[in-house]
Amino acid sequence: MSRDGVKGREAAGDAPKVTITDIAREAGVSVPTVSRVVNGRSDVSPATRARVEDLLRRHGYQRRSAPGDRAALLDLVFNDLDSPWSVEIIRGVEDVAHAAGVGTVVSAIHDRAGSARQWMTNLRARATDGVILVTSALEPLMHEELRRLGVPLVVVDPAGAFALDAPTVGATNWAGGMAATEHLLGLGHTRIGFVAGPARLLCSRARLDGYRAALDGAGVPVDDTLIVQGDFYPESGFAGCNDLLALERPPTALFASSDQMALGAIEALRRRGLRVPEDMSVVGFDDLPEVRWSAPPLTTVRQPLSDMGKLAARTVLGLAQGIEPASARVELATELVVRSSTGPRG
Amino acid sequence: MSRDGVKGREAAGDAPKVTITDIAREAGVSVPTVSRVVNGRSDVSPATRARVEDLLRRHGYQRRSAPGDRAALLDLVFNDLDSPWSVEIIRGVEDVAHAAGVGTVVSAIHDRAGSARQWMTNLRARATDGVILVTSALEPLMHEELRRLGVPLVVVDPAGAFALDAPTVGATNWAGGMAATEHLLGLGHTRIGFVAGPARLLCSRARLDGYRAALDGAGVPVDDTLIVQGDFYPESGFAGCNDLLALERPPTALFASSDQMALGAIEALRRRGLRVPEDMSVVGFDDLPEVRWSAPPLTTVRQPLSDMGKLAARTVLGLAQGIEPASARVELATELVVRSSTGPRG
Structure with missing residues (x-):
């Protein structure tokens, strides 16, 4: 040439x-x-x-970027990328960021201090414009470090008990727990099992309190033997359902506070030859795309995960431009989605 | 202070x-x-x-990054982020990149030219160190542009018919299709339905050819009426299974070339009161985490999606340092995982 x-x-x-x-x-x-x-x-x-x-x-070669002409980046940080849950949030964040010309850097820190430090080192080097943390137990020292660096921070579905000086985006977990339980009460169920999420997470507590509130509202006494502990993963729904079935008077319906635990519970029922919903109604929480195709399709409480990601992205991009959010704590509405896993008490 | x-x-x-x-x-x-x-x-x-x-x-404030001290970034590009499939690949890529101090920028271009152009603009601005494309129909012009920019490119599971001047990482789709079909033949099934993926994708064709090869190897004539067209999504598995059940002589087993189509097929069977595997055996393809908890747990062909992501990340980071991969086309092994959705011919 x-x-x-x-x-x-x-x-x-x-x-x-x-x-x-x-x-x-x-x-x-x-x-x-x-x-x-x-x-x-x-x-x-x-x-x-x-x-x-x-x-x-x-030759007048056109460089991809001139020095100082750094492109905008946003860091989206999960504990783990082991759930279909995470892709819903990534989708929402990416949608807003992409349109704004901002790259979405996805990281998983695996609740390990070493991994979190590595991420913080990487973050400093890439000079991100904002951070979205998802239900993360990122250490308080890391929060302090982010604040010191002046990096805008938004937390999606804050789960722990730590107080964060950052805007948060969540879902109406309490109202969702209440709606699921009222749905089962409306079908004539009064012995309703509950598989709880990890006790350290606020969202778990809110769903449990919604369950209790619905029972109280219907004048049905809360029976603590019907409440079993899970960890949001399918295995714990499987085990929890087995525990409930072993009771002298098992429940006729079950509310699992995650879809994955509901799927585990359905498998426990299937192995015993019990039918859903004829022998036991099951409600989940999340509305992951896959539960539209579970057998049977799952009645569940829809968390607007993708919308939560979108709102978090808009909020953190706003903060990066000095725009404070109108509200420091936003909860998007959950919604009961009735499919085929719930039916009238037999 | x-x-x-x-x-x-x-x-x-x-x-x-x-x-x-x-x-x-x-x-x-x-x-x-x-x-x-x-x-x-x-x-x-x-x-x-x-x-x-x-x-x-x-005050000696410590900046996050000095000019010119740009941090490494890697772009991971999907058509869509609408499948649990994608999070498996993100997990693998992020794992390798994170450890190397490299940020993983995740994008979805939605098969839209405007979105792809926007991504290309963003890419230029952030001066990425490498690009991993996942089964993408990114236009030939975009490939040309990436080459012109000198950005290393690796393609995961190349799906289309376009010839790419870039290393690719895939899975042994043909061998996987053959293993699934041989498993059903071994259980005594000879009328085996097949729900194909999109015809334009090479991986679909490879799975179909593996199915045919297994039948040929067993001396079972291929009956084209048992082959129906799907698009990898659950709805098409549901419809395809209904079509097969409407045949004068329906199959006794079904091989769906994606897990999601297998779940759709199981729902079609459930709605008719047919049992899996007693009335119909079902095999999927992918081994998404969720199918361990489908009802019943799904027999499927495991694609090492996370490992494919890891290898793609190592390859593109190598290319960015001038290290050519040992092989331009790598296929990682698929593996049949037998669970509860397949059984002997009744």
């Missing part, structure tokens, strides 16, 4: 079409070496760098 | 603990304004910038 040719196109206002392959050939170096020079890496010898820089300049 | 106090800590080798809140208070400006100065944004008045920069310098 002749320099005149390049100049001609530059004069016409077009971007010069010289590639780094052209540059590498002319400089007598490899393509990755040119790439390292372009990207400002240090692992190139000074002589090679000078030769490549000279050719880039002479 | 006194300047002497800060200096004292600096002398002791500690990072100065002045926060941008302190700086903002002293400068008489808002925290976001200080943050904008720290991040090198242009939307701050020169006078304010000078005052803030002066205070930052005097």
Whole structure:
């Protein structure tokens, strides 16, 4: 490619079409070496760098980004990426960020201090514009560090007992727990089992309190033997359902405070040859895409996970521009979705 | 906080603990304004910038990143984030990237040209170190543009018919299709329905060919009326199963070339009061985490999605350092996982 040719196109206002392959050939170096020079890496010898820089300049090579012209990034941090739950939130955040020209950096810190420190190191290096934490037990020291760095922070569905000086986006867990229980009461059930989520999470507590409130409202005494402990994963729904079935007077309906526990409970019933909903009604919580196709399709409480992600992204991008959210704590509405796993008391 | 106090800590080798809140208070400006100065944004008045920069310098404020000290980023691009499938790949990529200090930017381009262009614009601005495309129909022009920019590219499970000048990471779809069909043949089934994935995807074709090869190997004639078209989503498995059940001689077993279609098929059977596996055996493909808890737990072909993500990340990070992969096309092994949805022919 002749320099005149390049100049001609530059004069016409077009971007010069010289590639780094052209540059590498002319400089007598490899393509990755040119790439390292372009990207400002240090692992190139000074002589090679000078030769490549000279050719880039002479050909008017258009760099992907000029120094100081850093693109916007947003960090979305999970404890784990082991649930279909997480992809719903990623989808919502990505949707808003993508449209704003902002990249969504997804990380998992696995509740490990070493991993969280590594993430914090990476975060400092990439100079993110904002952080969205999802139900994370990120250590208080990390919060302190984020605040010191002046990085805007929004928390989705804050779960722990720690007080955060950051806006939060959640769902109406209490109202959802109440709606699920009222649905079962309305079908004539009075012995309703409850499989709770981890006690350390506020959302678990809110769902349990909603369950109790609905029973109280209907004048049905709360029987603590019908409340079993789970951890949101299917195995604990399976075990919890078995425990309830072993009672002298088992419940006729079961409210699991996560869809995954509801699926575990349905499997426990199936193994005993019990039918859903004929022998036991089951309600979940979350409305993961997959439970529309569980056998039977699951009645559940829809958490607007994707919308929560969208709102968190809008809030943190606003904070990065100095716009404080109208409310520091927002709860989006949950909604009961009735499918085929619940029916009248037999 | 006194300047002497800060200096004292600096002398002791500690990072100065002045926060941008302190700086903002002293400068008489808002925290976001200080943050904008720290991040090198242009939307701050020169006078304010000078005052803030002066205070930052005097207090020895530790910036998150020095100019030119750009952190590494990797772009992971999906068509859509609407399947539990995607989170498995994100998990694998993030695991490798995180450990390497590299941020994983997740995007969805929704098969829309406008969205792909927006992504390309964002990509240029953030100067990513590498791109991993997942079964994407990203236009040939976009590939060309990536090549021109010298951005290393790796494709996970290339699906379309386009020829890409990039390393690819896939799974042994043909062998998986064959293993699933052989499993059903081994249980005595000879009329085995097949719900195919989208015809335009190579992985669909490979699974179908594996199904045919297993039948041929067992001397069972391929009956084309037993092959129905799906699109990988549950609805198409539901419809496909209904079509097969409407045949004069329905199959006794069904192989769906995605887990989601298998779940749709099981729902079609459930609605007719048919039992799995007593009345029909069902095999899926993918081994999504959720099918361990479907009713019944699904026999399926495991695709090592997370491992494919890990390998793609290692390959693209290698390319960014000029290391060519040993092989341009790698297929990781699939594996038949036998659970409760398959049984002997009745």
